[in-house]
Amino acid sequence: MAPSDTPGGARRVLVTGCAGFIGSNLCEMLLAEGYEVVGIDDLSAGLRENVPAGVELSEVDIRDPAAESCYAGVDAVFHLAAKNCLSDCIEDPVAAAAINVEGTVRVLEASRRAGVSKVVYADTSAAYEGVPELPSREDRTEPLGPYAISKQAGARFVQSHGRLHGLRHTILRYFNVYGPGQDYRRSVAPVMSAFILAILAGRRPVIYGSGHKRRDFVYVEDVNRFHLTCLRDPRTDGRIVNVGSGDNYSVLEIYDEVVELLKSDLRPVFRPDLPGEASETRADVSVARSMGFAPRIGLKEGLARSIEHCRSVVTNKESRR
Numbered sequence: 001m002a003p004s005d006t007p008g009g010a011r012r013v014l015v016t017g018c019a020g021f022i023g024s025n026l027c028e029m030l031l032a033e034g035y036e037v038v039g040i041d042d043l044s045a046g047l048r049e050n051v052p053a054g055v056e057l058s059e060v061d062i063r064d065p066a067a068e069s070c071y072a073g074v075d076a077v078f079h080l081a082a083k084n085c086l087s088d089c090i091e092d093p094v095a096a097a098a099i100n101v102e103g104t105v106r107v108l109e110a111s112r113r114a115g116v117s118k119v120v121y122a123d124t125s126a127a128y129e130g131v132p133e134l135p136s137r138e139d140r141t142e143p144l145g146p147y148a149i150s151k152q153a154g155a156r157f158v159q160s161h162g163r164l165h166g167l168r169h170t171i172l173r174y175f176n177v178y179g180p181g182q183d184y185r186r187s188v189a190p191v192m193s194a195f196i197l198a199i200l201a202g203r204r205p206v207i208y209g210s211g212h213k214r215r216d217f218v219y220v221e222d223v224n225r226f227h228l229t230c231l232r233d234p235r236t237d238g239r240i241v242n243v244g245s246g247d248n249y250s251v252l253e254i255y256d257e258v259v260e261l262l263k264s265d266l267r268p269v270f271r272p273d274l275p276g277e278a279s280e281t282r283a284d285v286s287v288a289r290s291m292g293f294a295p296r297i298g299l300k301e302g303l304a305r306s307i308e309h310c311r312s313v314v315t316n317k318e319s320r321r
Contacts, residue, residue, distance in 0.1 A: 012036040013231070014074045014116075016062050016107060017081030018055060019046025021183050022122070022174075022220055026078060028052045029224045038070055041081065050181060062103040071114035076231055079107045080122045086147050086276050087188050093146035100147075104154035108161045118168040118237070120230045121158045124151045125175045125216070125244065125281050135284035138173065138240045145276040155240075162238060170236040172226070175244030175283050179220035179302060180309035188274060191251055192217075192303065195258045196310045204266050209273030211252035214280040216244040219297035219305075226293050235291055244283025245295050257303055 013030055017023040018039030023046070030037050031054045039055040040062060051057050060067045062081050071077070082100050083089060089096035104121070111119050130142030143149045161167040176190075184193040188208075198205040223243050230236045249257075255268055285293065297305075 012038065012074050014038040014040065014070060014077045015055075016040045016077070016079050017046065017122075018057065019043055019048060019050045020080065021050075021179075021181050022177055022223065023078070023080045024050035024052065024181055025179065025220045026080070026224045026227055027055050029221075029228065031055070033228065038074060040067055040070055045183065063098070063106050067106070068110045068113070071110045071116060074111075074114060074116050076118045076120070077107065077111050077116050078120045078122070078227060079104060081107075082122065082151065084124070084147065085188060086126070086145060087274060089147035089150065090145060090276055093150075096146045096150045097153075100150035101153045101157070105157050108157055108167070112161060112165050112167060116167075118170070118231070119158060119161075120227060121155060121169060121171045123155050123171050123173045123240070124148060125173050125242070125283065126278075127152055127155075127173060128281070129276075129278055134280060135246065135282045136242065137284045138242055138287060147276075168237045170230045170238075171240040172230070173240065173242045173283075174223065175216040175218055175242070175281055177220050177223050177243075178217055179297075179306055180313075181220070182306065184310075191215075191254055192258075192306055193310065195255055196262070196303075196307050199258065199262050199264045199266055200307075200310060202266075204269045205255065205258075207251055207255065207268045207270050209251075209270075211255065211268070211270070212250050212279075213277065214248040214250045214282070216246070216248045216282045217254075217299060217302075218243060218245045218283075218295060219302040222293075222295040222297055225296075226288060226291075229291055229293065233291055239287065241288050241291070242283040242285055243288060243293070244281075244285055246283055246285040248280065248282045249299065254303075257300060258307075261300070261303055261307055 019041035126148035127141040128136040129144040
C-alpha cells in the first residue's frame with residue numbers, strides 16, 4: 001500500500017528519537033515504503049550515523065521551542081524519543097520526568113498546532129511492573145519505578161489530547177525490542193548486544209542476578225511493521241496495544257543461544273542484580289494479532305542478524321577509535 005493510499009493520506013512523517021535504535025530502523029522502513037521522513041534527535045543518546053540518508057534531520061531537543069518548525073506539513077508523528085534506561089531514571093528521576101513527560105507534552109502541542117492527523121506514542125511494558133498475572137493485558141497496569149511512571153504520564157497526556165482536541169493516536173507498549181543497531185553504549189547495555197559484543201571482544205559477558213529473569217523479546221523489524229499498520233489501519237486509532245512476541249526466554253537461555261551461534265566457550269560473570277527490574281515479562285498480543293500483527297523473525301534468526309551487524313558495523317567502528 002502506497003502512502004497516498006493509506007487512510008488519512010499520511011505522506012510526510014516525523015520521527016522523534018530518529019537516531020536511536022528503534023527510530024533509525026523505523027526511518028529506514030518508512031523511506032523504503034515511499035514516505036517523506038523528518039527526524040528530530042538531540043543526539044544525546046542516538047548516533048548521527050544511525051540516521052538513514054534521506055531523513056530531514058534536525059538536531060534539537062524535543063522540548064526546545066525551535067523544534068516546532070519541524071512539524072510543518074507533517075501528517076503523522078512517531079514519538080519515540082525518551083530517557084529509557086531504568087537505572088538512569090532511578091538515579092535521576094527529574095531528568096526522566098523532564099524528557100518523558102514535559103517532552104511528550106511539547107510533542108503533542110506542536111503536533112496539535114501543526115494540524116498533525118495522528119501521533120503514535122512509544123509506551124513501555126514497564127507499565128506492568130506491579131501486576132503479577134501473565135501474560136500482561138493492556139487493561140491492567142501498575143507502574144512502580146520512575147521510568148514506567150514517567151512513560152505512563154506521557155501516555156495519559158496523549159489520551160487527554162485525544163479527548164480534548166480530537167488527536168488521533170495509538171499507544172504502543174513495547175516489550176524487549178532487539179536487533180541490529182540496538183544501543184550498546186547505555187550505562188547498562190541491553191542483554192542481547194551486551195553478550196554479543198563482549199564475546200566478540202573476547203571478554204566474559206556479565207549477567208546481573210541469577211540469569212533466571214525472563215523477557216519477552218521481539219525483533220525490531222516486526223515492531224516497525226506494526227508501526228506501519230498504525231499509519232494505515234484506522235482500527236488502531238485510540239487503542240493501547242502490546243507489541244511483543246507472546247513468548248519469553250531467560251537471560252541464561254539468551255546466553256546459551258549467543259555462545260552457540262558464536263561457537264564460544266566463554267563463561268559469564270555474575271554480578272549483583274539490578275534494582276527495579278521485573279522478574280518476568282510476557283505480552284498478551286491478542287489485540288495486536290486482531291490487527292494483523294504476527295512476528296516473523298524468530299529468536300535464533302534475530303540473534304544471527306544482530307551478530308552479523310555487530311561484526312560488520314559495531315566492532316569495526318570501535319576498533320577505529
